Amino acid sequence: MKHLFKAGLVLWMLHIFFMPLGAQPKYVIEWIDTLDTGTNDDARGIAVDDRGNVYVTGFSTIGGATTNNYLTMKYDSSGNILWADTLDSGNDFARGVAVDDRGNVYVTGESYISGNYDYLTVRYDSLGNLLWVDTLDNGGYDRARGVAVDNRGNV
Template identity: 35%
Template structure:
């Protein structure tokens, strides 16, 4: 669908304003409809945000101690707890929920379905963590969690996965039927429900699919001794999943080769609804690179945003950063062919952290 048009919004963090970036910015500053804050006297951080079809905003992240979300107060059970909160379209907090235990527990990704349910993923270190009174087992170090809440903030289910390594869920997406897709990293041997997985070497990117009731349908991981990870995930109208992240060396994903020789390369991959890896695209660079977020339209056209330093080769296009890390935005068709790439930045650190389409 090369003629399919979508307008894009790219969310980026510019640590320093630079001429290269300023040239692309509009002259008039944006007008904010509203702004709200939440938190307490200690560490509070939002790591994931999404908006449902009614304009409600969902936030997830972590907090320490006592934090205020409008009229709703959360108190952590230990060192750091995960939170999920909902605002209406006018910025009023409707509810806030937390979970965790005595260790460090974080929320990373959040998604919604057409019915207004929200889904969140992250990781938890606590051996005594509870989610709305439900005790969850920890297999060692950090484990992955996936939880579902209804529109009123009632927890419907929670699932965990992982092993004895530093495992995390980072990105989450939901298809039209309520199937949930999660990506992140698994270190060493671990389990998704009754499915045992061995990931030799360092961290390995995974993609898992659950149905709307939390039943695990399948899980796939990369193979090899190199480290790689999934950060962003999106689902098209046919139920295909697209993951963005990085590869840290040679290996395979669903039988397809990962050929990175040095550093960290950009990873973009497509999986069918049955978990078959349809294609893998790598962006080879001279040093660390990462696809931090990914989105797609219903037809399967894909956009990925992230960062790179030095040289980065995406298919037939090679780009060079202006100094330190630069941001990039790149596009693929449903078959994995790169369509175009844009970059921005200056001599300092610039990241591409999010990307979304308007559906036009």
């Protein structure tokens, strides 16, 4: 009887251990896109809006630039590029992206300005038009890693 109990306990433990593996949802890759300019390309932030549009930001030396530039791209839910924009204000590293409920896109990171790195945050409208650029210098090596926006538009 002891052996039957041990065997039953082992089977029950195996069932509990492996049950979550079988219960996991299956994911399907809907689309893939890559960017290779032949130089430095680095995606650092991603956001998705309520319509399924995907926003990717990072930095690149695209277009023959000698330093890194912000690169932000908007894809539709099928993976088609709707717009892309670069921003060059020094040696720039975009690190985070957020989208508000009106489709405005906020990108932040750091840029080499005036002898050190400062926060650099930009805002685009839903069509990719640059609305504003703002920097913040706290006197040292300032690094922004992410950005968020609330339902009132506060960044």
